[in-house]
Amino acid sequence: MLCISGGRIKNHRKACMDRKPLSTVNIALINLKRKPLRTGGLILLVSLFAFTLFGGTVLSKSLENGLSNLSKRMGADILAVPYGYEADVQSALLRGEPSTFYFEAAITEKIAGVEGVQNVSPQLYIATLNAGCCSYPIQLIGFEPETDFIIQPWMSNFLDHPLADGEIVIGNSLNAQVGQKLIFFNQTFLIVARLDKTGMGFDTSVFMNLSTAKQMARESERMKAHPVAENADLISSVMVEIKDGYDVKEVANAILQAYAGEGVHVVVAKNMISDISGSLRGLTTYIFTLAGVLWVLAVGVLIIVFAITLNGRKREFSIYRVLGAPRSKLAKLILCESSLISLFGTVGGIIAATLVVFPFSTYISSLLEYPYLQPSYGTLLAVAVVSSLVSFAVGPLASAYSAIKIGRCEIYTAMRENE
């Protein structure tokens, strides 16, 4: 291609002007482009680290947030359940896993009479089927609106009347709107309220009053035998709130002592939360250890790669020196190449983590089987910024030694080394 030669070939002037200036960044980009395999490998390594760090931190923060939300808004101090179903009530509460277990409704009043008990509210769990009977195969929870102190505080919209028969409240993750109708066991129900995001099993559950729940159980009898259809005086659990000044453990023991013989067992909410908290600590430690190992690995591999390629590129760098590039220019070029690798890797890793963690948060939370609630946008932004900075530091840190060393070689000697 001909360009300007004393103005002789003017039609090529534009083509000449279109060329990008050979700034340090542009040279670094050209160098990276000409070694696609090496560049791609290094970018992938940084991406993997950024993905783990950002994705893992969002995961960990969401679990922390879910747990903190659970402990703040659990409402009940003690959960009374049929003996042998302690784990099931946790599954239903934490993960919305359809569970069915029952004992006599009369136990509610009996527990209310125990010393130290402030409020009691019964709940009835009905699992829908995986058959085509229902809009969702999910946990249906019947509660008593008059005594409830668990479900109603989570409602995102104010309900100006007690929950009537045929009306339902849906969890936040369910894909339906207030005013819409859902079908369960061939019965149509009107959605009158929606819960706030809880991070618990409540997010995927549907709530109704006890009489509606019992009606639903009777309808389900047409497809499969249901204990509630045969005995309308069954409930699944009793949520217990204790009076101020009473010790939860003592009240729980009192309930056990009085009604263990009637098949009642108790779950202390604080213990449940502290068990989850312990497991979460383990998971968080694992996530950050993995991120730490990957960081060290990424920095280590990059140090080795830069040191090796630096030796192979001595002649190339000495040519820059011959042409008049000072040591600082070479250092800038090396740092620029490594920074670009870091930048592309970080952006790629963060985008990949975003595409996995956010759209699949519901699936992840069900997979983890822990309360999972995404933190605020501010916290997410802070996590993204810190993760990006830590990830971005990988390249410049790894190449710093090479950048310093390259300028120390005598140009002529370096130029002859790779001959």
Place this chain on the structure above:
Amino acid sequence: MMFLEIQGLSKQYKRGEKAFLAVGSVDLSIDQGDFVSIIGRSGSGKSTLLNMIAGLLTPTAGNIKLEGTDIHALNDKQISELRNTRMGYIPQGSGVLSNLTIFDNVRLPYYLSKRQGDAAGRASFILDEIGMSSLADMLPAQLSGGEIRRVLIARALMNEPDILIADEPTSDLDIETAKEIMKLFARINKSGTTILIVTHELDTLEFGNRVLSMASGRLTEGIQLTYN
């Protein structure tokens, strides 16, 4: 004041325990516009001398003054700028950057120090002048040895240097191509650029106006009879 003045220039290397004098107390003065050829056998010290003059190798003793400025007394930034703006250096063998196109190789020196102007226009002009403009967008690996040598010359001319320094510019080239390269140097010299080349090929000497011989690190005026 001479354009280039060298006094008592020496370079000593260590080979194991023994010291080896590659260049021993060389004195040399070059006028602006000279075309100086230094001839000598391989290992005579001529490349070492040339690279010290280009500021690429630090002498053990002596000094090199370019229009009165002792180049080895300059700091890295100053000597780099001097190399970039006043010297055009053509290294031995293939001294091109394999990642860059021919056009980018030629215009690169322009971007290594701060200046304003039309780099692309200048690079195009030079490539056109040496008949290489059709290869501008190619990579060095696609070029022959003779073409690469032309690219190196074009790149050395990019910043309109006062002196062009070439280390064995015709080595590994066939006779015809070597002659073309030397004719190109002669043309450049006619435009006022001082040229200093080292060579071991007698055929190239006819193009210069001054010949020096190098043997065992010592520099003498004219061709030494013992050379052949």
